[in-house]
Amino acid sequence: MLEVKNISGGYDQKLVVEDVSFQVSKGEMLGILGPNGSGKSTLLKLMSGILTPSSGEVLIEGKLLKSFASKELAKKLAVLPQLHNQAFSHTVRETVALGRYPHQSGWFSTWSSEDEFAIKEAMRLTAVDKYDKHLLELLSGGEQQRVFVAQALAQQAPILLLDEPTNHLDIAHQKQLLDTIKTQAIENDITIISIFHDINLASLYCDRLLLMDQGRIKVIGEPQEVVKKSLVENVYEARVSTSPHPERPKPQITILPDVNEKQDNQLITSFNFKVTGDYVLFQAENQLKTWSSAVINAGSGWYRNFVNRRVDAQYHCDNVQEEMLNYLAARGLSEADTVGMMTAVRTTDAVIKEYVTPLGSLVVMVTAGVGNAVDVSRAHEVEMFPAIGTINTWVIINGELAEEAFIQSVITATEAKTKAMAHEQVMDPRTGTLATGTSTDSVLIAATQKGTYIEYAGPITEIGKKIGQGVFECTVEAIQIYKKAKGWV
Numbered sequence: 217m218l219e220v221k222n223i224s225g226g227y228d229q230k231l232v233v234e235d236v237s238f239q240v241s242k243g244e245m246l247g248i249l250g251p252n253g254s255g256k257s258t259l260l261k262l263m264s265g266i267l268t269p270s271s272g273e274v275l276i277e278g279k280l281l282k283s284f285a286s287k288e289l290a291k292k293l294a295v296l297p298q299l300h301n302q303a304f305s306h307t308v309r310e311t312v313a314l315g316r317y318p319h320q321s322g323w324f325s326t327w328s329s330e331d332e333f334a335i336k337e338a339m340r341l342t343a344v345d346k347y348d349k350h351l352l353e354l355l356s357g358g359e360q361q362r363v364f365v366a367q368a369l370a371q372q373a374p375i376l377l378l379d380e381p382t383n384h385l386d387i388a389h390q391k392q393l394l395d396t397i398k399t400q401a402i403e404n405d406i407t408i409i410s411i412f413h414d415i416n417l418a419s420l421y422c423d424r425l426l427l428m429d430q431g432r433i434k435v436i437g438e439p440q441e442v443v444k445k446s447l448v449e450n451v452y453e454a455r456v457s458t459s460p461h462p463e464r465p466k467p468q469i470t471i472l473p474d475v476n477e478k479q480d481n482q483l484i485t486s487f488n489f490k491v492t493g494d495y496v497l498f499q500a501e502n503q504l505k506t507w508s509s510a511v512i513n514a515g516s517g518w519y520r521n522f523v524n525r526r527v528d529a530q531y532h533c534d535n536v537q538e539e540m541l542n543y544l545a546a547r548g549l550s551e552a553d554t555v556g557m558m559t560a561v562r563t564t565d566a567v568i569k570e571y572v573t574p575l576g577s578l579v580v581m582v583t584a585g586v587g588n589a590v591d592v593s594r595a596h597e598v599e600m601f602p603a604i605g606t607i608n609t610w611v612i613i614n615g616e617l618a619e620e621a622f623i624q625s626v627i628t629a630t631e632a633k634t635k636a637m638a639h640e641q642v643m644d645p646r647t648g649t650l651a652t653g654t655s656t657d658s659v660l661i662a663a664t665q666k667g668t669y670i671e672y673a674g675p676i677t678e679i680g681k682k683i684g685q686g687v688f689e690c691t692v693e694a695i696q697i698y699k700k701a702k703g704w705v
């Protein structure tokens with residue numbers, strides 16, 4: 217559909233774009249990324265014919281760009297330039313109508329119902345129809361941007377070249393505009409080539425990305441091939457980390473600042489815990505990076521309060537989340553800062569111990585009720601009813617854990633818990649076999665993310681050894697306390 221072959225070009229004698237080649241298919245959305253001054257806008261100008269290349273060529277549907285008459289080219293290619301401050305004296309509708317220029321013919325152009333429809337539709341899609349009689353210069357930067365996108369859409373060209381279309385737009389309008397543009401690609405087979413400064417938006421919406429570096433292509437490929445930590449850090453010279461988008465297979469980046477917030481040398485100890493008949497409460501001065509399967513704020517996040525709340529054995533509630541949030545709020549614990557879980561075990565029976573490793577210390581907290589013990593390998597054979605009895609395990613580490621270390625901490629803690637069950641000969645009453653846990657166990661791993669960097673947390677590592685020892689010892693002790701309280705021993 218559109219082919220760029222070994223194109224080079226720039227201004228005066230200076231080459232700004234050098235030897236760039238790529239193809240874009242019909243209906244494809246290609247994002248152009250790159251640092252300031254890397255040649256993105258110049259490349260777009262070379263592709264639209266605004267600049268003449270010093271070598272190489274651009275082909276549209278196999279035909280050389282330079283062989284198109286200007287009106288014919290405008291029927292093939294609509295361009296949204298970077299927005300500049302300039303004096304406008306048109307209304308919104310008149311500005312959008314300029315997009316119909318290539319469809320007018322002869323000395324006395326006639327305005328057709330097709331023109332009328334194209335303008336109306338473009339204004340509707342970009343949500344500027346309500347401003348149709350307003351003067352352009354009286355609109356905000358973001359509103360003006362949407363008017364120019366409407367003008368490009370009204371042109372009804374099969375190829376759209378966009379230079380930062382989301383510039384000046386708030387997030388709702390960024391989403392609305394990119395949804396609209398993407399819909400044009402999917403439903404009307406429009407080919408879209410767009411410059412982006414926002415790597416995350418480009419990754420989310422584009423089929424492929426082209427990363428420019430000093431006038432050349434550094435890489436071109438699907439978002440997961442381009443939005444890589446090493447590539448982005450190398451080209452943009454900024455520290456970033458990448459993470460998956462929650463709904464789409466499109467990697468996202470986060471900037472990693474080099475400036476520290478303030479001095480923060482908090483050391484987590486058992487003094488951070490407060491135990492009452494109502495709850496086990498852990499509180500830290502600063503937020504810890506946390507992974508958990510709690511009722512409130514499960515998954516990963518940064519929190520400074522952890523609550524293991526005691527509930528009655530008959531506790532039942534239709535909306536557990538809401539009830540738990542009310543409980544926390546009544547105790548001055550904000551949802552934004554707190555991980556909350558529940559147990560029917562006496563919270564005063566919680567076992568809390570500190571462990572020291574050469575890499576940094578950790579604190580383990582366990583509450584264990586095993587009236588609902590289950591052999592996980594046989595659970596599929598038996599009928600299970602909701603029952604009370606849960607083991608809640610917290611491991612709080614002074615150190616900086618890598619993502620894999622968080623996951624390995626969960627594995628290590630779970631293995632240690634299962635070993636403790638075996639040690640205490642806790643049986644699954646339905647199968648008569650050794651239980652591995654209960655049906656509603658919860659785990660929380662948290663780390664200060666300061667101090668020693670801890671890449672792994674399996675039992676081959678110092679930290680893994682202490683998690684194994686700590687969770688085993690605390691769980692054994694908690695089970696023994698539980699058995700005594702129940703009069704089993």
Ligand SMILES: Nc1ncnc2c1ncn2[C@@H]1O[C@H](COP(=O)(O)OP(=O)(O)OP(=O)(O)O)[C@@H](O)[C@H]1O
Nearest residue numbers: 227228232250251252253254255256257258259428
């Ligand atoms: N009209 C011009 N005349 C001379 N040099 C120019 C002109 N426009 C751009 N340049 C130079 O060309 C280089 C690349 O500019 P270009 O606008 O293509 O980069 P870009 O990647 O789009 O940058 P940005 O992200 O800042 O918009 C820059 O060094 C710039 O100074």
